[in-house]
Amino acid sequence: MAKNEFLLNEFKSPDKKYNVMYSWVWNAPITKEGIKEQIASFKEGGIEGIYILPEPENFRPDSMSTELKPQYLSDEYFELVRFAFETAEENGINMWLYDEGGWPSGGACGKTNEEYSDAPPKKLNRRSVIVNENEKYIPSADALAAFIGKKKVTEGECLKNKAEIKEYYLLKLPALPNYVNLSDKKVTETFINNTYEKYYKAIGDKFTKDIVFFTDEPAVDSVTLSQEILSEFEKEYGYDLKNYLYIFDSDIEKTDEEKKIIISYYRLMGKIFNENFFIKLRDFCRSKDISFGGHLNGDHLADYSRASGYFSSIEALRNMDVPGIDVIWNQIKVPYGGRRIMDEGEAFYTRIASSAAKQIGNKFALTESLGVYGEGLTFDEIRYILNYQAVRGINLFNLMDISYAKDGFYNLVERPVFSPQKPGYKNTKVLSDYFKRISYILSLGERVEDNALYVPFADIMAEEKAIYENYKNLGESLERKGVNFDLIDDAGILKAEATPDGLKLGDALYKHIIVPECKFMPEEVKEKIKAYTASPEAYINIESENLRYLVRDLGNKKIYFFFNEGEAPLCEVINVAGKITELDLITGEAYKKDKMEVNLHCGEAAAFIVGENYESEKELKLEYIAEINEFEFIGAEKFEIAKCGIVKREVKEAETKENFSGNVTYKAKFILNEEVKDAEKVRIELAGFASTVNIAVNGELCAYFGLSPMYCDVPAGFFLKENELIITVSNTLADELIAKEEFIRENFKVNEIGPYHERSLAIEKQSKAKLSKGTVKIAKYL
Secondary structure, eight states, rough: TTTTEEEEEEHHHHOOOGGGGGEEEOOOBHHHHHHHHHHHHHHTTTEEEEEEEETTTTSTTTTTOBBSSSSSTSSHHHHHHHHHHHHHTTTTTEEEEEOOSSSSTGGGHHHHHHHOTOOOEEEEEEEEEEEEETTEEOOEEEEEEEEEEEEEOOOOOOOOOEEEEEEEEEEEOOOOTTTOOOTTTHHHHHHHHHHHHHHHHHHHGGGGGTTTEEEEEEOOOOTTTOOHHHHHHHHHHSSSSGGGGGOOOTOOOOOHHHHHHHHHHHHHHHHHIIIIIHHHHHHHHHTTEEEEEESSSSTTTTEEEEEEEESOOOHHHTTTEEEEEEOOOOOOOGGGGGGGGGSSTTTTTHHHHHHHHHTOOOOOOOOEEEEEOOOTHHHHHHHHHHHHTTTTTOOOOEEEEEEEEOOOGGGGGGOOOOSTTTTTTHHHHHHHHHHHHHHHTTTTSEEEOOOOEEEEHHHHHOOOOOHHHHHHHHHHHHHHTTTTOOHHHHHHHHHSSTTTTTEEEEEEEEEEEEEOOOOOOOOHHHHHHHGGGGGOOSSSOOOOOTTEEEEOOOOOEEEEEEEEEESSSSEEEEOOSEEEEEOOOOHHHHTESSEEEEEEOOOOOHHHHSSSSTOOOOOOEEEEEEEEEEEEEEEEEEEEEETEEEEEEEEGGGGGGSSEEEEEEEEEEEOOOOOGGSEEEEEEESSSSSSSSEEEEEEEEEEOOOOEEEEEEEEGOOOEEEEEEEEEEEESSSSHHHHHHHHHHHOHHHHHHOOOHHHHHHTTTTOOOOOOOEEEEEEEEO
């Protein structure tokens, strides 16, 4: 199949490489029987993609009770990993790989420190030394340099007055399992030998390009130094950094010249980090025919590039095959009641991954999402969070998480979880199918983007806060005006080829480089972008500042993807020329349209193809033949938190009115005209129901629902003249978690509850997910 070819059959049931991937947390003793049982449960929930996220016993024993057995990276561990791959393969589930025990990546959960004594970071630190009047300064044995303010004090120098001297030295940080100096290539080599090489030995015969080896939040502590770095700095810039160590004192006001030295340090650190970590891991993966991907630390804040040693997060991501971002900390919120979508960071930050992917000629950019969002999320809210990213170019979706351990509080430490122990689990398939269709269509052709917003990383390194704020405001303003853009940095501009049509880098061709106010842009960068600074224009005209769009060019046709970012519904007609087909992201069907009408509620998306019609598409014409709004209660199942874990018990209808988390089942009888038998399919539509619902007609389960508007098509053969409908409505676990707040504190230890509980609980208390029932409509196709 040509990479630009759209196929309706593949849209309806995309290839496994587009599957939503779920993090499967191995946090307990693992057995082959448990693996088989859990993978079988994944199929029941429509989960078709997973990767193992190991959490060994020594990962965070004080704050997280993680009891992985057998020992992480042992032969027995890899035997179970292989068994999991084989079992997943037998069940049609594809797997990725995760490169660490816990996170951040690099320490092999202690193995790197065990085998390489110089692995812990050495951070620049300072101490005060008092020298009395007429006393000579004698430096401490480990002192790199000493200063009074900005004046360097030399060994044996006699001070006329009593003074406080600041000595700068390297502090070796504790040998924690997952914190190592990733600027040291020997650290990376040790890490590769203990993880990547061992995975290859265990399951190398399973490796394919579709497997992503996921690296998670690697970072270099600021300010990491070593004799090697100091030597490299002098070689690169021609002077000794030790003469200017005072510039790293936040209490000292810096001149522009001194800020340039800071920028030089961070630029060099980014170069070393890329060469000694990212590129080494990427090259290993490429040599084994798999893909290297993952995400960085603090993605939503560009100034984390300083705190984490990247200099440019975009450059670090360009050194991955599948660049990614992280949305596990409630960064993106659904704008209920007019609340801000993002409280901190750049509202457009997910563009760093999609920009990097385009600039290396890759079709995919991934997200690791949820994780610390709580159990109150409805599927509609998850859809908002992911669509917010998709319209900015993200097209591979990794959701957190699935806990292997199910007893005690394990299943609720990093929530939401996707587990049979939560209401509505089997409806997960609705969510997975929706987003693998988005993954499919948003990876076809080329993303239409000829604008790039320059990220002033040098100014960010120099802590020019006003410039950083101006950059954020400019990006948000462009989005409100309907101007799409990628993000570009110094390294990208310098690597790009200057052509008459724009700056070409990978699959990107930028006609317009949008430059915010900045002080420290390199002269060679200024010179190169001179020809490309004309004002940007929106690709299509839109009226609403809350309507976001993305366009992909397939050559003879285009895919248009729209998302309503605002709280209020919106409706716009977009003027385009050519045959128009709307793609139904929920059902996988396609419908002919006379015009491109975008009619969306908050968080919804719409997709269209312009330029071609398809044989199996149709016009959507329905005749409603039944409406059911009276139901008889027949049973309820409450999910409760107990000392042993989550338990279920049958309850009466009265117990479903307050603080209820679980499933409620109703029935109704209805009569249909005999003419329904003439229809091939019948549409079931629901309105006013809770977050997830399933329906059985005449004793046969026929439909799962989770995303609004709730509808699905089923064979007409389900229906008779006289029918019985059984409907099960599910609530989230949020109410139970809120009701059991004191019980949890009293019955579980701090490390059993974990470090994310309070944050998740606060989010759960804001949850809008409440149990409700509404109306069922049935229509036949005309």
